[in-house]
Amino acid sequence: MLDKRYDPKKVEEGKYENWKSKGYFTAGDKTKNPFSMVIPPPNVTGKLHLGHAWNTTIQDITARYKKLRGYDVLWLPGMDHAGIATQAKVEAKLRKEGISRYDLGREKFLEKAWEWKAEYANNIHEQWAKMGLMLDYTRERFTLDEGLNNAVLHVFKTLYDKGLIYRGERIINYDPELKTALSNIEVVYEDDKGKFYYFKYDVVGTNESLIVATTRPETMFGDTAVFVNPEDPRYKHLIGKKVINPANGEELPLMADSYVDIEFGTGAMKCTPAHDPNDFALAKKYDMPFIRCMDLDAKMNEIAGKYQGMDRYECREALVKDIEASGHLVKIEDIVHPVGHSERSGAVVEPYLSKQWFVKMRPLAEQALAKSSVEFIPERFRDTFRQWMENADDWCISRQLWWGHRIPAYYNDETGDVIVSDKPVNLPGYHQDEDVLDTWFSSALWPFATLGWPEKTPDFERYFPNSLMVTAYDIIFFWVSRMIFDSLEFTKESPFEKCLIHGLIRDAHGKKMSKSSNNGIDPIDVINTYGVDALRYFLTTGSAPGQDIRYIEEKVIASSNYLNKIWNSARYVLETVGEDFKPFKIDPSKLGLLEKDILTKLNNTIKNVSIYMDKYEYSLASTYLYNFVYDDFCSTYLEMSKVTLNNSDEEYRNIVKNVLVTVLRAIIIMIYPFAPFIGEELYLSLPTHLESIMLEVFPSEVEVGQYNATAVDTLYKMISDIRNYKVSNKLAPNAKVNLLVATKDEDLISLKDHLSRFSFAKSLGFIETSDNSGVKFVYDNATMYLLDDTSDEEKALKKQKDIEFYKNEIARSEKILSNENFLAKAPKEKVELEKAKLEQYRAKLEELLK
RNA sequence: GGAUGUUUAGCUCAGCUGGGAGAGCAUCUGUUUGACGUACAGAAGGUCACAGGUUCGAGCCCUGUAGCAUCCACCA
Numbered sequence: 001m002l003d004k005r006y007d008p009k010k011v012e013e014g015k016y017e018n019w020k021s022k023g024y025f026t027a028g029d030k031t032k033n034p035f036s037m038v039i040p041p042p043n044v045t046g047k048l049h050l051g052h053a054w055n056t057t058i059q060d061i062t063a064r065y066k067k068l069r070g071y072d073v074l075w076l077p078g079m080d081h082a083g084i085a086t087q088a089k090v091e092a093k094l095r096k097e098g099i100s101r102y103d104l105g106r107e108k109f110l111e112k113a114w115e116w117k118a119e120y121a122n123n124i125h126e127q128w129a130k131m132g133l134m135l136d137y138t139r140e141r142f143t144l145d146e147g148l149n150n151a152v153l154h155v156f157k158t159l160y161d162k163g164l165i166y167r168g169e170r171i172i173n174y175d176p177e178l179k180t181a182l183s184n185i186e187v188v189y190e191d192d193k194g195k196f197y198y199f200k201y202d203v204v205g206t207n208e209s210l211i212v213a214t215t216r217p218e219t220m221f222g223d224t225a226v227f228v229n230p231e232d233p234r235y236k237h238l239i240g241k242k243v244i245n246p247a248n249g250e251e252l253p254l255m256a257d258s259y260v261d262i263e264f265g266t267g268a269m270k271c272t273p274a275h276d277p278n279d280f281a282l283a284k285k286y287d288m289p290f291i292r293c294m295d296l297d298a299k300m301n302e303i304a305g306k307y308q309g310m311d312r313y314e315c316r317e318a319l320v321k322d323i324e325a326s327g328h329l330v331k332i333e334d335i336v337h338p339v340g341h342s343e344r345s346g347a348v349v350e351p352y353l354s355k356q357w358f359v360k361m362r363p364l365a366e367q368a369l370a371k372s373s374v375e376f377i378p379e380r381f382r383d384t385f386r387q388w389m390e391n392a393d394d395w396c397i398s399r400q401l402w403w404g405h406r407i408p409a410y411y412n413d414e415t416g417d418v419i420v421s422d423k424p425v426n427l428p429g430y431h432q433d434e435d436v437l438d439t440w441f442s443s444a445l446w447p448f449a450t451l452g453w454p455e456k457t458p459d460f461e462r463y464f465p466n467s468l469m470v471t472a473y474d475i476i477f478f479w480v481s482r483m484i485f486d487s488l489e490f491t492k493e494s495p496f497e498k499c500l501i502h503g504l505i506r507d508a509h510g511k512k513m514s515k516s517s518n519n520g521i522d523p524i525d526v527i528n529t530y531g532v533d534a535l536r537y538f539l540t541t542g543s544a545p546g547q548d549i550r551y552i553e554e555k556v557i558a559s560s561n562y563l564n565k566i567w568n569s570a571r572y573v574l575e576t577v578g579e580d581f582k583p584f585k586i587d588p589s590k591l592g593l594l595e596k597d598i599l600t601k602l603n604n605t606i607k608n609v610s611i612y613m614d615k616y617e618y619s620l621a622s623t624y625l626y627n628f629v630y631d632d633f634c635s636t637y638l639e640m641s642k643v644t645l646n647n648s649d650e651e652y653r654n655i656v657k658n659v660l661v662t663v664l665r666a667i668i669i670m671i672y673p674f675a676p677f678i679g680e681e682l683y684l685s686l687p688t689h690l691e692s693i694m695l696e697v698f699p700s701e702v703e704v705g706q707y708n709a710t711a712v713d714t715l716y717k718m719i720s721d722i723r724n725y726k727v728s729n730k731l732a733p734n735a736k737v738n739l740l741v742a743t744k745d746e747d748l749i750s751l752k753d754h755l756s757r758f759s760f761a762k763s764l765g766f767i768e769t770s771d772n773s774g775v776k777f778v779y780d781n782a783t784m785y786l787l788d789d790t791s792d793e794e795k796a797l798k799k800q801k802d803i804e805f806y807k808n809e810i811a812r813s814e815k816i817l818s819n820e821n822f823l824a825k826a827p828k829e830k831v832e833l834e835k836a837k838l839e840q841y842r843a844k845l846e847e848l849l850k
Numbered sequence: 851g852g853a854u855g856u857u858u859a860g861c862u863c864a865g866c867u868g869g870g871a872g873a874g875c876a877u878c879u880g881u882u883u884g885a886c887g888u889a890c891a892g893a894a895g896g897u898c899a900c901a902g903g904u905u906c907g908a909g910c911c912c913u914g915u916a917g918c919a920u921c922c923a924c925c926a
Binding site for chain 1: 852853854855856861862863864865866869870873875876879880881883884885886888889890891892893905906907908912918919920921922923924925926
């Protein structure tokens, strides 16, 4: 027997290990159609947060549902080495021990990183198990494993041979703390407080000077020109002359280009080609030199003269002081301006001219835009993808790190030769590039490389392209778009058929969860308090696809209450039918009205749940199920069954029990993808069951046939009206009442026991034609009189209220039906429906007025 | 500067091709009715941001305005 209360801890215990050991998670049944997903590989940097919980729950619901639907489901797990992120963490850990990565050297450092990976992979496995994820661990992959590594080398070499990967000098975003290049999207812009320095530049050969403003004075040593707009009347006459750089006294040409905004600052701009991407472009245009005045550690170099060796900020301070002393400082303004920070280290990014590896984006992006067949859900995210693709700059893929795929380029310093090879090169005089690849270079191959590509493995043949990818919208640029263009380039197919996009999870006030605001919620805490099923249900219901959700504890509690409701309804059914009960095939001809009614509602629920599950609209699917469970099953049929079971013979009692079990079984299987643990527990309590709910199939509709639904509706309305009447007349809920029902509906009369029980009827009579005593309730197929000591006044009041109601309804209906345009243009069914309603209202009013 | 989302009950949110506004929580009234007080029976609560338009009919479609949020690009 089930416990009185649903206890998540007890219910969850042992189930996951059992499923796993029985091999239920392992794909490969060739008799079925495949359905495949790969998990977005979490970084091996730390704990999984609620966002992961949400993301993986959506996938798990999908996997379990598709399995119920008879698919051979492959959900492939794996993790990402997360180059920068992990290396930053490992370095931070070492730093606490007083060691730098250089103390250890590459080999030893990588050993430490692998140790780190092992520890965190273990944490992640534990969390996946807690979440109940149906992952096929026999196929688990890691972005740095041998297979992925081969795929990465193959891709690098192929793109290189095609000219789609090149090495070049460009301005890149440099993280001086982690000492590595970053790609554009690894830079986050924040509004920082800064200063705007106005300096006076003397114009050579004149008495004039002009004022140039900058936020980064320390880069003045790398300046090669000052630019103004050619149309700027203030400076027009000076164009072509030289000005003196107040930082070092050197002469700079005063040049003109329409790029310069007349309105901004002083309208005169210094040009630092090696330290600013826009200046770099200008310098290219005018064939100017690129002068680096800083080293990679953000310290000034020999170009800066006496400032050499200073940190960039130190230099800034000293230089400004010196310029002020020379009388060339005009003013300093406090400003707030966007400053690029490294996503991982937070360091202020330094635009820096250096030699890096790049992926040439245009050809790949155009192919992706032209050929991608990925269907985004919701559709609007296709535009997000498109917009980024259309504007994507070349992708800087080299990182000056150790943790990652080492770039397979080999240099001969003497000859200047470069060999790119997917096999190790051991030629004398050659040495391998020290850098590794951007972590996203390998994740971009995830959907196919995890299946064995570039080999044509059976898994690749069978499970690629993936059926579905599930991820949050913030990762479309980083990952989704790159998977799509790499997949199209290398497999000639889109990596997945559909891409389901969800939002971000926020705190109760709508703020982004983050470490800095300390508002993060650990999913494990939630699971320990309310159970994983409640968390899963909360995460995937009550929200629309693609929208953000807020974590609200009350909602998790509500979810838990709902599961408890299902638990207790199961308890009632199982206690009622008994352990020895043997369910049998339903014979529609033997069903009673109420049985037909609940089964019909079940059929509708199965239909709707299926429709929305198939469309990945889990929130809507769950709403239909919820309403059925609460209103139709628990509050109504289940209560009715108590009366039926008391008042019928053995054969009919068995039919009712059979219906109870049938409905319960369907509910359990439908809720199970959302709440697998309680689903399994209840399923295994059913009188007959398979070894596990994981082997079940989705419930199908039950043959019921036609029945008098009006009679059932009227019964439920009567009960509701009587309850309502008692409350509004301050009668106790169990106050006895005398009822008289005027009806010719034999089916309604056959339900008299239920009416009697739920109205606490003292007496209940049936008559053929209407009477005129008591408080009157009018239905489609009956009129009910409540005969008790209510005063005539109250009776009249109630009657007046009803009459008014119907009069209003009739007026509304007549108005619509007198509109010729409505009659002419609205669909016929709508018109007929309205006419039928009007007729009913009139009949009821007439009955009321008798 | 470009783009997207959002505005519906006190709060958090659903509302799927246009056809009589919904849920959970909170509030109020009742209830030892034979699974569930993590419950039951009821009640109250909304000019669906605003202004136009299309339509027989608009929370839903179109245009505009405003607030809130997010993303992209960024000015030296």
